[in-house]
Amino acid sequence: MSEILEKIAYCVEFGKINEQSPYPPDMKGQLGADELTKEALDTGLAAEDILKKGLVVGMERIGIKFRENKVFVPQVLMSAKAMSTAMEHLKPFFQSGDVKRSGIFIIGTVAGDLHDIGKNLVSMMVEGNGWEVVDLGTDVSAEKFVNAIKDNPGSHVGLSALLTTTMVNMEQILKEVRAASPETRVLIGGAPVSEDFKNKIGADFYSPDPQGAVEYLNSLVA
Amino acid sequence: MTKKESFIKAITFGKCFPVPYVIRFTVEAEERYRSFLGGTFDEILDTGSYVVFSQTNSGWTEVRPGYFKDYFGITWNKTKDRTLGIVDRYPIDKPSLKGFQFPSTDDLPVFKYIERNKSDFPDHFHFLSIGFTLFERAWSIVGMENLMLWMLMEPEFIHDLLDNIVEYNTKLIQESAKIGGLDGVRFGDDWAGQNGLLIGGDLWREFIKPRLKRMCDVAKAENLYIGQHCCGKVESLIPDMIDVGIDVFDPFQPEVMDIYDVFKNYHGKISFLGGLSIQKTLPYGSRKEVSDASYKLLNELGAQGGYIFSPSHALTSDIPPENIREVINIASNQSRDFQ
Numbered sequence: 049m050s051e052i053l054e055k056i057a058y059c060v061e062f063g064k065i066n067e068q069s070p071y072p073p074d075m076k077g078q079l080g081a082d083e084l085t086k087e088a089l090d091t092g093l094a095a096e097d098i099l100k101k102g103l104v105v106g107m108e109r110i111g112i113k114f115r116e117n118k119v120f121v122p123q124v125l126m127s128a129k130a131m132s133t134a135m136e137h138l139k140p141f142f143q144s145g146d147v148k149r150s151g152i153f154i155i156g157t158v159a160g161d162l163h164d165i166g167k168n169l170v171s172m173m174v175e176g177n178g179w180e181v182v183d184l185g186t187d188v189s190a191e192k193f194v195n196a197i198k199d200n201p202g203s204h205v206g207l208s209a210l211l212t213t214t215m216v217n218m219e220q221i222l223k224e225v226r227a228a229s230p231e232t233r234v235l236i237g238g239a240p241v242s243e244d245f246k247n248k249i250g251a252d253f254y255s256p257d258p259q260g261a262v263e264y265l266n267s268l269v270a
Numbered sequence: 271m272t273k274k275e276s277f278i279k280a281i282t283f284g285k286c287f288p289v290p291y292v293i294r295f296t297v298e299a300e301e302r303y304r305s306f307l308g309g310t311f312d313e314i315l316d317t318g319s320y321v322v323f324s325q326t327n328s329g330w331t332e333v334r335p336g337y338f339k340d341y342f343g344i345t346w347n348k349t350k351d352r353t354l355g356i357v358d359r360y361p362i363d364k365p366s367l368k369g370f371q372f373p374s375t376d377d378l379p380v381f382k383y384i385e386r387n388k389s390d391f392p393d394h395f396h397f398l399s400i401g402f403t404l405f406e407r408a409w410s411i412v413g414m415e416n417l418m419l420w421m422l423m424e425p426e427f428i429h430d431l432l433d434n435i436v437e438y439n440t441k442l443i444q445e446s447a448k449i450g451g452l453d454g455v456r457f458g459d460d461w462a463g464q465n466g467l468l469i470g471g472d473l474w475r476e477f478i479k480p481r482l483k484r485m486c487d488v489a490k491a492e493n494l495y496i497g498q499h500c501c502g503k504v505e506s507l508i509p510d511m512i513d514v515g516i517d518v519f520d521p522f523q524p525e526v527m528d529i530y531d532v533f534k535n536y537h538g539k540i541s542f543l544g545g546l547s548i549q550k551t552l553p554y555g556s557r558k559e560v561s562d563a564s565y566k567l568l569n570e571l572g573a574q575g576g577y578i579f580s581p582s583h584a585l586t587s588d589i590p591p592e593n594i595r596e597v598i599n600i601a602s603n604q605s606r607d608f609q
Contacts, residue, residue, distance in 0.1 A: 063422070071422045120470035122418035129419070162347065162356045165414055166463070187350060211351075212553050213298075213588045239464040240525075240549045256465055 053102040056084045060106025063126025065133050071126060085134040095141035099178060103131055107176035111259035128172040149180040150269050152203035154196045156188030158221055161214035166238055170206060173258035179265060190224035197229045204265060209238040219249040233268060235261050273320040274453060277395035280575055281495060281518045281541040288604035289572030291579040292543060293317040293597060296353040298587035306591035314391065318602040322391045327401035329379025342373055344410050360413040365424040372434050375441040381449060388451025396453045397497060398446045400439060403457040405478055407435045421473050428477060436481045440488045447492035454495035462502025464526060471506060479510055486515040505532055512539045520544045521582040533571050543578035552581060552589045560593045564600045
């Protein structure tokens with residue numbers, strides 16, 4: 049990996065947004081993901097390489113650390129901020145088709161449930177790993193999921209729930225998604241969700257952490 | 271021995287028979303259980319619970335159907351989850367307290383609940399329950415993501431915000447204690463998720479612990495026992511909770527910690543309330559499984575003192591009423607003399 053790509057990955061991993069950002073304290077005054085991404089483009093590096101060999105590498109590292117309880121939600125949020133700031137520079141390349149996303153991931157908290165922290169974390173991590181994310185928000189009905197799949201052919205779906213009382217709604221949503229789009233992979237997650245529950249309702253994948261979802265999605269397009 | 275005396279004996283590591291217990295319901299679960307019984311049902315009287323809670327999460331003003339304003343003036347959407355709900359709009363979206371008025375502690379609805387519980391349940395242990403105590407109160411004002419980002423980016427602002435919340439809580443505890451009849455204060459703050467701490471130990475010790483200690487000191491000065499509610503995988507903070515003076519920890523979730531190991535490791539230093547799985551055994555277990563899990567808790571933990579039998583959260587509406595009735599029967603008809 050070139051030196052600047054490693055620097056970009058490092059900034060994302062440690063949540064260094066830009067030069068002005070006071071975080072992390074030991075990188076005060078140094079360039080962040082924002083400036084380094086622009087610099088990398090200016091020096092002629094391909095946007096695809098900046099994304100896949102810089103930004104995504106940083107997000108992958110923070111995802112693994114988060115799974116291992118070496119960092120916590122605030123650090124992941126900082127990484128996501130650094131990532132999204134850098135991505136602004138790459139937008140034109142996505143629009144022109146020079147850079148392609150790995151795929152489309154539709155995510156929402158299931159009907160009856162208004163909690164969104166877990167969903168947002170997964171959304172950030174998946175997006176930070178090169179996927180386009182369609183976030184349907186909270187209290188999402190089966191119909192909304194199905195419509196979103198129709199609008200985004202080839203996409204995969206993530207269902208989130210915080211409570212045992214709402215987790216059960218995943219089963220009905222899954223049934224309707226299967227009926228409308230059998231090829232769509234359905235991932236589930238949330239505090240009370242388990243591998244057993246995934247098997248019981250017949251979902252495709254369960255992960256207790258966001259990085260697991262990223263790895264599963266990446267395996268679908270490998 | 272009154273229920274209050276038994277509860278105090280148990281949380282100060284005395285062996286008690288029967289083992290004191292607490293059974294609480296979410297709004298939806300209580301309605302379902304009442305309907306199952308086909309008549310009236312009272313959470314305190316009909317479960318035989320040892321504790322009454324005077325709660326700051328009650329007495330909110332309904333500002334439009336399903337939306338309630340709490341003591342801090344924050345509106346909560348309770349259209350889906352009528353017990354807790356979610357914040358409708360966070361009042362602070364920039365790291366500044368300018369324009370935000372912290373509430374006064376004059377004439378709060380909870381003071382009336384304290385008066386009423388003091389007179390209606392003089393023999394029960396009586397908790398002032400401060401929901402959304404500190405961490406949760408902070409995110410209810412600025413939003414969870416902003417709170418976490420600003421802990422790293424704008425730490426002085428978050429310290430200031432938390433200090434103001436502690437000042438409010440201090441007055442609340444002192445004013446409540448003046449009414450009389452209180453035995454304890456229970457703080458409610460979820461610092462963890464299913465897999466670990468939300469903000470990690472370092473930030474928790476920087477932002478939360480010193481302030482939790484201050485609130486504990488205020489409560490101790492009023493001769494109140496201290497309960498701490500925290501959902502999630504929070505085992506790594508138990509030594510800190512002991513350090514600041516927490517007497518009893520709940521909900522003691524078996525899905526996120528080996529509760530028998532934790533009990534053994536900290537027995538004599540902190541008491542535990544909860545332990546009966548609200549995520550697995552109660553909603554999905556058979557009556558036999560509920561019964562086995564309950565007796566195991568009573569026999570192995572209750573018999574030693576330092577343990578209050580309870581589901582690991584307020585009962586939820588997906589729990590079969592038969593399982594709820596089983597828990598109430600077991601708790602209220604303990605037949606073994608542990609002494």
